[in-house]
Amino acid sequence: MHEFKYVNGKLACENVSVDALARAHGTPLYVYSQGTLARHFQRLDAAWAAVPHGICFAVKSNSNLAVLRVLANLGSGFDVVSEGELRRVCAAGGNPGTCIFAGVGKTQAEIDYALQQEIYAFNVESEAELERIDRLAARRGKAAPVALRVNPNVDALTHAKITTGTYLNKFGIPLEEIRGLAARARRLKHVRIRGLQMHIGSQISEAKPFAVAARKVVPLIQELKKDHPLEFFSAGGGLGIVYEAALESGAEAWWESPAARQQLTAVDHAADLVPMLEPLGLRILLEPGRFIAGNAGILVTRVEYVKRMGSKTFVIVDAAMNDLVRPAFYDAYHEIVPVAARNGAMVACDVVGPVCESSDYFARNRRLPRVQEGDLLAVMSAGAYGFSMASNYNTRPLPAEVLVHGRLAAVARFRQYLPRIWEAEKLPRWLKFQRLPPTRP
């Protein structure tokens, strides 16, 4: 459910016209709805009301300071995977004491910074990492709070590039090795096991993989609780969202689409897991990224050209794979709608960007209303893993981001000033003093 809808034939984000935002800030432009972020957070929070719980927003999905602040103000904690993300949380006014730090490759500097910031827990992914944390905590005279990340060897039934919970993936510690590692941790003086964590993948749209994984992990936690004063179990993130739309099926709004009605909801997810996890008597953490931010953002882009070649129509827009890489990277589906609603014939077209790669597309063979140069399109559900995965490929500046709250809209990030892209680059002296050849007439 989100707050992007047509009002008098024009797409609006909450009470602000998307067309006006595009005119004021240019395109490509990310637009986020604060109300949608809040509603998704609150919906998840309510679904888990029966147990003590906490939500740690996955910063990797959308790390804009304004978005982080919206969530911090709602009482969210954060799931971070780098020093940079932890610093962002602090810069946004978030509390590092609500952060859990995941990732298989934490460097010494990152661990040290997190120790200094007194984060809530390190999600440990290997024995070597546990020992490294112990060593670094010893230097600071601290006992680092850690959670062992369990790999339950469960197929999340999602895209291969975002599945994390099997032994073919680099993540976590095999279920069978957890007891041994926990015993090892007990002998280390500068770590204390605060919890257990699990994350089996992303964009999971069925309840089953979560339940199968929980069923495997619960007995292990019960056993570990006997010897370790566990405080929490983090069930990870991964709750999928609806990317498929309703407009073609004739529904007025996206959430009325048949796909949306079949979607695994926060309520279903909790209804399955709460009865299994409640008897643990632990605080349950959740690490959602996409569920909160995915449908809370769109990427607005302008049509530059409509190019017909043989039987194909290419709608060439000013956003590209560097702005939103998900279609190129995961063959991801994103709904695309015109910012000014159009009736009339639908035309099958490829919506593509200007980057010199065939994978630079947003949609293939998609039926869209006929569009022309200058029209605005909205790429929907781009709030998670959109801007946060953007790059400067083709020396394209990072797009601007705007946050909308009711009738208010404010820049959450200015469009990158072009020379900033090469600001940190430098010509070595020996090149600078070599003369350029005379230019030819």
Ligand code: LLP
């Ligand atoms: N916790 C951990 C340990 C994770 O690795 C992730 C995501 C999350 C939580 C949040 O997962 P979510 O609730 O957003 O599914 N770039 C990909 C998604 C990569 C997800 C990586 N890990 C995409 O655009 O689909």
